[in-house]
Amino acid sequence: MRILFSGGATATTFQHSSSKRAAMGNVSISFEYPWLLLLGLAIPLLWLTSFRALAMLGHGRRLAALLFRSIVLLLLILAMAGIQWVWISEKMTVVYLLDQSDSIARGKRDIMLNYAIESVQQHRQDLRGDRSGLIVFGREAAIEFPPYDDDLPVVRGVESYLGRTDATNLEAALKLAQAAFPEDAAKRVVILTDGVETLGSAAPVAQAMAEAGIGIDVVPISLAAKSEILVEKIDLPANIRQGQPFETRIVIHRYQEDGERPVVGRLQLKRKVGHREQILLDQRVELDQSVNVFPIRDTIDQPAGYTYRAEFIPDDSDDDALQQNNRADAVTYIRGKGRVLLIEDWNAPGEFGALVEALRRSDIEVDVQSSDQLFTSLAELQAYDCVILAGVPRSSGDTAQAIANFSDEQIEMLVRNTEYIGSGLIMLGGPNALGAGGWANTAMEKAMPVDFQIKNKKIEAVGALAMILHASEIAQGNYWQKRIGQAALEVLGPMDYCGVLQYGSLGDSWLWGGNQGMLRVGPNRAAMVSRMRRMTPGDMPDFQPAMQLALRSLVATPASIKHMIIISDGDPTPPAGGILTQFSSNQIKISTVAVGAHGPAGHQTLQKIATTTGGNYYVATNPAALPKIFQREAMRVSRPLVYEPDGGLLPQLSYPHEIVQGLPRELPNLAGFVLTSLKDSPLVQVPIRSSNPTEPENQTVLATWEYGAGRTAVFASDVGQRWAGEWTAWSGYDQFFSQLVRWAMRPTTSEAKFTVATHVVDGRVDVVVNALDQDDEFLNFLDLQAIAVGPDLQPLPLVMRQAAPGRYVGAFEADGAGSYLVNVLPGPGMAPLTTGASVPFSDEYRVRRTNLPMLEQLAGLEPPGGVAGHLSQSLDAQSLQELLQHNTYRGGLPRAMSMQDIWPWCLVLGAVCLWGDIFVRRVAVDYAFPLKWLLQRLRPGLSAHDAARSQRLQSLKSKKNQISGELQQAKAATRFEALQPAEGDSLEDAGAGQSASARESRPTSPPKMAQQAEQDGYTARLLAAKKAAQRKSNEQR
The missing domain is CATH 3.40.50.410 (von Willebrand factor, type A domain)
Structure with a gap:
């Protein structure tokens, strides 16, 4: 309930900061709890009960005290009622x-x-x-x-x-x-x-x-579009078999307002698998119907995931208003034997040839892909039952133009292909793999059974990275500085150190603030990322001060490998040769990146810094390459993760896993491996450990676990290039790696017969699964587990339910254009059913x-x-002026009402008034004193009243002095004085003389009583005179 008291004629002016006139609004008062205003009836009771109790204060002070108490009570009641100001604005x-x-x-x-x-x-x-x-x-x-x-x-x-x-x-x-x-x-x-x-x-x-x-x-x-062409879909059969001819159909819609005029153009159909693309159709066609269907025959000989794309290009652009709906895609999968994709470093092609041949000898089909020719969609990965990252780093290359790396999206595709589609994922070690290859702090690390960072302080796997950022003159310089700083930080482990130098108004300084240069990443990672997002480096004039700060901090940092990266346009003054020598003598390498350098001089300065200290020199013409470069260079501080003890190490079987089933108990020696840390999970299994280091959590050679719908494994050593040389001659080499890959692969065979189909209808994808057993009898009451993955690699809920004998259906929303992948798990040990659906374009482009x-x-x-x-x-354009006649600022809306609580101010004012009440009751103040003092200052001469008062006071003072003198005399008259002893021969004579003398000097009683009566008379007269003076003074007032 709210009561509003409006001041009808009251208006308040609000002034905007721009000094323009603001609107006038009515000011009102409202109460949130108006019924509490009834407590105001207590104010008269306050007067009745307190008027007599305060009588001793006098008339004026009593009224003041009651007034203060009434105000305090009133303000308290207003505050309790929730008093508010209300403005009604126009x-x-x-x-x-x-x-x-x-x-x-x-x-x-x-x-x-x-x-x-x-x-x-x-x-x-x-x-x-x-x-x-x-x-x-x-x-x-x-x-x-x-x-x-x-x-x-x-x-x-x-x-x-x-x-x-x-x-x-x-x-x-x-x-x-x-x-x-x-x-x-x-x-x-x-x-x-x-x-x-x-x-x-x-x-x-x-x-x-x-x-x-x-x-x-x-x-x-x-x-209203006059003409529009829309490639509706590519219709593929649901169950395409290897080597069997089939028919695909392209459906094209034509919309026209001015009749049935045919539209002529070129129709193309392409089939793509991986990076290979084949044109199946390229011819001129005529669209003479509202719905046009073009059938095409095709045959697929190799099992894989295939993407079909149809596109129509009209001869006359006026026949088509939107080009975005002129293309349509479709995805299909041809199942065969299990297939494996092995990705190798593009800088070392064929390095894992021995492993590829060993797998092929074990009847496993292997496709090899270079890290500079990676997959571009999840649909490409879905065709493989296992993916192997063979000792490949996340970034590789020696020049800015030749750096290849796994993007965040590609890493996400690899993980989603395992987690949701069920494909296996294996990482093999090597000097540039796992944590030493820049894979720390990525989605890949989350999917593996081990962490790529060492959290054990007993192991000296510590690196230090310093960065000098000076790239503000390139386009979006601050943006790219933040990107590259965060990209480098992602590669570092929790035990590593990192520092960033920038130039600002106070000169060169550490981004972390103060003198703290190199800080340990582990406890400070979040704060470091936050600082990087807010940094705004200036244009550095000189390299020398920043490099001196970096050198001092790097030398004092307890790290086994130290590195520095400089990104600049080369404009600052070059550093002295002596400081470069100090970097080299302390085994600190400096890599430089030239961006937008100021001519050859800038290039020469940066190149000399890198060459003198043993680092790399890059020239970045595309800012998008900068994060790749910094990730590549930051990997240098991860080298301590490579463990190569003198004399090698002895791997030992530690768990009876199916991967090592049938292998000899004694395994060949290894020369080294990449250190990792076991995840703290009961799902992690470690079939092979190393004899050292002594910490069990860092002895992992082979670790496995199940991740989502798939399986992942890490073999921390290589397969024979540098560390496993004895393994290539071992009789169990083929058996071990084939069993590792087969364990990770998703099942490819099933005793039942399943077909899966998808249909896109009005922004929804319908999924249909038909299930038969070997005798072609319906399989009923199956618990099908299904999931879909959208173009953004995010999972979409998909629930399959039985709709008929042997028939299961489900659906999910598909509101964005792109490829949607579907994975259906029929049951334990059965091969998953994989398929896809393509939404050619957004509903925005439909007619x-x-x-x-x-x-x-x-x-x-x-x-x-x-x-x-x-x-x-x-x-x-024609109706614009007419529409402008309509007033969008017209009335017809409820006026705005804004409120502000003022009850807190009532409490403050009540507290002040309460203090006033206490002051009035406890302190008696002569309120006329200031006026008298002022009058005396203005008129130095005494008034008649003041002169009379002064004379009376002087008379009283004289009388007081007279009485004081008489009292002193009376006291002196009664004072005791000792007598001198009389001379005599004996003690008795002296005592007799003293006694006689005392008797003679003792005063008699009557004089003493007369003196006391006289003294009392003086006091009474003095008090009477004082009272008379006070009465006269009051009468004159």
């Missing part, structure tokens, strides 16, 4: 929402922007303090101009970054507008859109906005009309206490 805020999705032509987007700018210019009332704002949206929404009290700037185009615009998300735009509105004004949104939503639902949000008092106007955008019913629904919403919105006619 301001209006209008925010325009502009649809920037791909379904709206660019020309119309410019018209929409001009409409918003001119509408604000014509109708916004500056004196009222109206505000305007602009929000643009596609797949996401962004604020182009926040609401402020001025016209929208005249701009040529939208500047906000919206990311992908292949969808319309009006819901996100409405939510953003509602959050952006100020509270002190009436609110209205003006929506300019075609109304075709492909993401979210605007209706519930619009309803909530209307209930909150926000008005909604709508300006429709027409989508549709303006969704007028939905727009009418939005405009028809009526806010409480207001009127419904306005639906205009469609906006185009």
Whole structure:
């Protein structure tokens, strides 16, 4: 319950910081708990009970004390009732929402922007303090101009970054507008859109906005296309067998408004597997029907995952408004024997040839892929039952142009292929593999049974990396500095040290602050990343100071390998030769990266630094290569993870795993391996350990576990190139590695017969599985476990249920374009069913009309206490001026009401008044004293009243002195004085003489009583005179 007391004629002016006039608003007072105001009846009771109790204070002080107490009680009651100020504003805020999705032509987007700018210019009332704002949206929404009290700037185009615009998300735009509105004004949104939503639902949000008092106007955008061509799909059979001919069909739709005129163009169909692409069809065709179907015969001889792509290119561009819907993809898988993909370092081709031949001798098909020609989609990986990373580093190469690395997306594909699709994943060791190859802190490390970082302080596997960042003059220099710093930090382990030097207003300094240069990464990783995200290095004038700081800190750091990286344009003053010599003598190598260098001189400076200290020199012409370079160089500090003890080491069987089943108990010696740390999980199994080092968690040679739907394994040594030389001549070489690969591979055989098919319908993928046994009888009541993976590599829920005998169905939403992969597990020990579905393009590119019913629904919403919105006619160049006549700043909306609690101030004021009550009761103050003092200063002469008072006081003072003298005399008269002893012959004579003398000097009683009576008379007269003086003074007042 709330009671509002409005000051009808009261107005308050609010002044904006821009010094423009703001709106006038009514000021009111409201109470959150008005029933507590009844406590005000206690104030009269306070007076009745306290008036007599305070009588001793006098009349004035008693009234003051009661007044203070009443004010304290009143303020306390107001605070308890929740007193508030209420402002009712006449301001209006209008925010325009502009649809920037791909379904709206660019020309119309410019018209929409001009409409918003001119509408604000014509109708916004500056004196009222109206505000305007602009929000643009596609797949996401962004604020182009926040609401402020001025016209929208005249701009040529939208500047906000919206990311992908292949969808319309009006819901996100409405939510953003509602959050952006100020509270002190009436609110209205003006929506300019075609109304075709492909993401979210605007209706519930619009309803909530209307209930909150926000008005909604709508300006429709027409989508009427004269002609449009749409490649709907490629229809592939559900069960394609190896070597069996089949028919695929391409379905193309033609939309026209001006009749049935045929559209002529070229139709292409390509089939792709890995990096190999084959053109199956390339010919001119004529689209003479609304729906055109083109059948094509094909045969697939090799098991693999195949991607088909069909594309139609019209001869006349006017026949097709959108090009994004002219392509369609389809995916199919041909099953065969188990296949393995082995990825090797492109700098060492054929290094694992012996392993490849050993697997092929064991009847395992192996495809070899170089690290500079990697897969580009999850669909390519799905064709393989196991992937082997054969001693390959994450980044490799010696020049900026020749560096190849696994991107974050490719690493994610490898992990998802195991976790969700069930493929095996094996990592083989080597000098540039595992933690020594830059794989730490990646999704790959999470999928492996071991960590690639050493957390044991007893093992001296510590490196130190210093970085000097000076790249601010390249395009987006600060952005790339943050990227490369974080990329290098990802490679470092928790025991490693890292430091970053930058140039700022105080000169060269460590990014971590103070004198702390090289810090251990483990406990500081999160803080380091945070600092890197906020750093803004300046233009460094001289290399020498920064290099001296780095040298001093690196020398003092307890690390076995130390390295430094400099990124610069080469413009700073070159360092002295002496400091480069000190780096070399301390075995600290410096690698340099030249970006946007200032001519040959800059290149020479950076190249000399790298050459003198033994580092690498890079010239980066593309900033995108910088993170790869820094990851490559940061790997140098991971070299302590390579463990090569003198005399080698003896691997030992430690667990009866099926990988080592049938092998001899004694394994050949190894010359070394890469140190790792076992994950703390009961699922991890360690079939082979090393005899040393002594720490069990770092003795792992072979570790395995199950990860999601698949299996992963790590063999920390190589397969014969450097450390396992004795293994290549070992009789169990082929058996061991073939058993390792077969254990990791997903099952490829099944006693049952399964077929799986997918169908894309209205943004949804339907999955159908048919199950038969060997006798072609239906398999019922199976517990099928299924999962789908979207183009963004994120899992999608997929539940399979039995719909008929031997038939199981499921579905998942597919709202984005791209390839969707499906994996169905029929049961334990049975081969998984893998398939795919392709959504050729977003719903944004389908041929549709303006969704007028939905727009009418939005405009028809009526806010409480207001009127419904306005639906205009469609906006185009011809109707622009007419639409501008409509006032978007009109009334018809509830006025904005803003409140501010003032009860805290009541409590503060009550505390002050309480102190006043205490002061009045405890302290008696002569309130006339200041006036008297002032009058005396202004008139130095005494007034008659003051002279009389002074004379009386002087008389009293004289009388007091007289009485004091008489009292002193009386005291002197009664004072005892000792007598001199009389001379005599004996003690008795002297005593007799003393006694007689005392008797003679003893005073008699009557004189003493007369003296006391006289003294009492003096005191009484003195008191009487004082009282008389006080009465006279009071009468004169």
